[in-house]
Amino acid sequence: MLVNQQLGIAPAADTLVRRREWRASQPDSIDALQVVYKVAERCNINCSYCYYFHMGDETPLERPAYAPHAVTERLAHWMADGCAELRIPHAKLAFHGGEPAMIGADAFGKACRTLRDVIEPVATLSLAIQTNGVLLDERWTDRFIEHAVGVGISIDGPQAANDRFRLDKRGRSTFQRSEDAIRRLVAARPYGAPLPSTISVLHSANDYRDIYHYLRDLGVEELNFLLPDRNVDDTAFRASDEAADYGRCLSEIFDAWLAEDNQAVRIKFIDQTMVHFRANVTPGAIFRRGRKSNQVVIARSDGTVAIDDSYIPALDWYSRAPVRPMATHSLRDFLGNPIFQEIETTANSIPTGCRDCRWRDMCRGGDLENRFSAASGFDNPSVYCGAYKGLYATVCQRLVEGGYPAHLVTEKFGAL
Template sequence: MTQQISIAPAADSLVRRREWRASEPDSIEALQVVYKVAERCNINCSYCYYFHMGDETPLERPAYAPHAVTERLAHWMAEGCAELRIPRAKLAFHGGEPAMIGAETFGKACRTLRDIIEPVANLSLAIQTNGVLLDERWTDHFIEHAVGVGISIDGPRGANDRFRLDKRGRSTFQQTEDAIRRLVVARAYGAPLPSTISVLHHANDYREIYHYLRDLGVEELNFLLPDRNVDDAEFQVSGEAERYGRCLSEIFEEWLAEDNEQVRIKFIDQTLVHFRASVTPGAIFRRGRKSNQVVIARSDGTVAIDDSYIPALDWYSEAPVRSMETHSLRDFLDNPIFAEIETTSSSTPTGCAGCRWRNICRGGDLENRFSARNGFDNPSVYCAAYKGLYETVCARLVEGGYPTALLSEKFGAA
């Protein structure tokens, strides 16, 4: 069966941003804090951006955040949301491996965060974990504190063991799969249905991986391209980017064939929004109010910009780091780097000017656009992967009745 894809308009997608500043009240819909509550990990994924991209600072900070830092963070978020009139706050326990702090410490942190932040802003809590340490005690805390759970798993054992081994080179697969199965079963008792994050590798079969994850009972699947930047000359000439395009296309086609609206995949959602009939491609990058502002909170009580930019290490290493004791949220967001990130993210690199897909990807994620020579003024190292995906999406939409004239109008001739 071919899935019918809604192309209804997005209500606010054409609102243009006017002199947006993160530090101005009413500029942000949701504050997302990624809390590095653990700065160490119990396994050793070889592709990990946090420990294998050249940034050594995590090892200089406390292994685990003391509860005093959690309390300070809660007040910092509450005060910032009040001052900037931010209605929603999201906090994700992250690491390293956040489950290393222990279930009881985790529960205490959740209670503190809710008690202090919820009188000011609607708070959602989440944890991103490898699942190895999760047991029934953790499930009880997830239920009690309404915590969303994301579990990192790359697929069945063969795919997962390609990179996700422990520090002695042993498989982590079974513990991770067991954690997912336990949470899926516990959904009947109020536990959250876990989501998954899988890092792509072009040698894997993503039709198989899609069905493996769905057979586990997962309904929210996230797939990430490996961290690299434009200075990876060997990758640039290897032809691997096209193979990653096939990975993305396989996932899209399996999702489409399943025809289940409960199944959500972030990169598919982000792609299809541009195909809505009334949306001008690129318009979603011009908003009057930013939907989600990411800040990293660290175990030593400092805050920093989104650490997913670490692959652009030459730039990232110069980014501001501030103490929550001396700088409010508004002070921190007033740093010019946030305007730089916003402007760069919503602009098109010079090399993308002639591409029919330029208004969908805007050159790709910032960290994948970076080079020491040109900064972020480069098409993504995964440019060919995106092109392959978009061609597949167009072909399947046309098969399902999407007007070819509308495709030409939106994206130009093929």
């Protein structure tokens, strides 16, 4: 049974080490550099919830629509030099946007060749693309096979769920073209195509058991679900019961995944939750690693680099974050900016309002952008606090029902 095989009390080596005065700019501090490359700063559709174009940051429209190949070449050398100087063994680059497929399959292939030629002598390199899938065709499948590119496709579920927000600029459905892209890649898997993953933004009106089964029926094995972007200053949301509704959404996904009992299926938020139920992982230990597993940097179409733009919902803070040209600032220079230590310290601290919560060591206050308010910065419980509480209660209940020792749950998280 899955509870015993994957989620239960089977010993798992805890190699996590407490670190002191970790610094991103010090050699041997990072296991993988992840660069999110904004190769296209425009999009061919108009998702109304898009953090990049609808959260108040207008700078993407001030940069070139598409990164010229010279920027890709500069980025490749910047990453290679940085990995060599900081002794980072792994590099990951995700083509992102906007909609990265707008650069065309030929330009994409040329970029992949350049990145591999320059970076792979220094660090292992994995390439990926996050796309809405609308522009993908057989030529793109060929490029993905040729350059071993992982493909993530954004789709919110069947057509009714997807069309709630994911329309083109003329208000038309994008659903069929996104679904077709997934089907095409799944069908081409025997010929070397990557099995696509999916990203779906949650909405409380959807039935997520149905959405889970829809995505699984397409053949997808890696599913990602995102809470909508908002911060603590969304007082109307906080005054409503919607956060608890999102807890139901997450719980439905967990229940569907558990019922399928298929270890090949990976869902990020479930993986992040389940690690806390390993018998020899002490509360909060996963936040004290000897090397940071993944350091995110954003590369932009104009040749500049910036911090993770998933923090845009914290726009008052994000808008003051450093932006540096790759031509004049090395990776080590950039990571030496105090903001990286601020992010690390804040992410590893528990907000004041969470310190008496039974779930504090699992949640840690939630994602930083969802903790932000203009009045108190990141020292707030997540605006989705109610969602996490609902999810964690469901997980504990289901695990105990499946044979996980109840005393281990109560020792870590209190009575059920």
